Amino acid sequence: MKSQAQINAQWSGSARIYDDIIQDELASFRVEGWTKLIRAQVDFKPGMKCLDTGCGPGFFSVILSKAGFDVTAIDGAEKMREKADKNFKKYDVDVELFDMDAHYLAFEDDTFDLVVSRNVTHALRDYRRVYSEWRRVLKPGGVLLIFDANWHLAWSDPDMREESRKRYKECIDKYGSDYNGNTFYDDDIFDKIHKDVEEHQLAGITRPDFDFGVMKGVGFDEISIDRDITKELWDDKEKLIFGNTPMFMIRGVKGPEHLIEVCMAGCCKRNGAEKILKAIKNKLGIEPGKNTTADGNIKAVESGCLWLCKQPAVISVDGKLYTDMNQETAVDVVEGLAAHQQNTQ
Ligand SMILES: C[S@@+](CC[C@H](N)C(=O)[O-])C[C@H]1O[C@@H](n2cnc3c(N)ncnc32)[C@H](O)[C@@H]1O
Ligand code: FES
Known part of the structure; x- marks a missing residue:
């Protein structure tokens, strides 16, 4: 298994591409869609304390600050934090940003009303540890929202991988580029993006069913799952290229003691x-x-x-x-x- 330092370095390497993606997101219908979805998951009051874990360039931190949450953000990758810092200034939001590993949160118990993460959990080292840390820092009654997809299946399952290849080609034919800006189809580029990760610890595992079990195991209550939240959050291009691995949402509540x-x-x-x-x-x-x-x-x-x-x-x-x-x-x-x-x- 990769070390956290290797994982952080890898994410740092994607910071520029991710930042381009979230600049587009911040100028699109997605701001309203995500804000509406997230606010509907809590009994919203202005100033509610929210932790954006694995904030990357800061999409959730920006939109949730603008929506009235008091946001704290963490990320382990230096280049991602640099992008986030710039974006917090650019979009004029007051977010506290920390260099922190989600496996070892330096926050007191019962600190946050809401913990959110998007596209972070497919590359964790220890799920039980991270989900119990998220539960620990939530106040009783606080809500955890995990947004992710079965990305690893598109890399590790041969049938899924072939379907992804077909979608990738179709996307370039139809839109002139893939999601990362590549403008022509090439097996090598496809294979580089859809890295072979048979050794990935989630290989052969289907989410969010797996997460449901881990969350139950660390004590979350009222766990609910939405297997496809993309309808109002992804555009047609994203639906075409990633439609076989739609984004899911898992919601869990830290119950009373x-x-x-x-x-x-x-x-x-x-x-x-x-x-x-x-x-x-x-x-x-x-x-x-x-x-x-x-x-x-x-x-x-x-x-x-x-x-x-x-x-x-x-x-x-x-x-x-x-x-x-x-x-x-x-x-x-x-x-x-x-x-x-x-x-x-
Ligand atoms: C794909 S990016 C998603 C960024 C952002 N959440 C978004 O949706 O735009 C994943 C981010 O999670 C961060 N990350 C992954 N594992 C982490 C960990 N254990 N602790 C802190 N950050 C982590 C990475 O550094 C990276 O910035
Ligand atoms: S009626 Fe059975 S325990 Fe109350």
């Missing part, structure tokens, strides 16, 4: 479960009409039958069942969580 469930089924409901849930929310300072404490750390919700069916009602705190809220242990647990809430407010 603590989950309290109160059984509202059959006998528990008849035996006062609603009152118990109300009392718990009250104790924890959860506002009426909400389920989560203001810091997002504790969630208290109704649940279906927890299969104990004892009186007066069954509750679960972080998966441990209590059969009677009047028992000292259960009361103590909620008291303990409430005391922690007061200390952190």
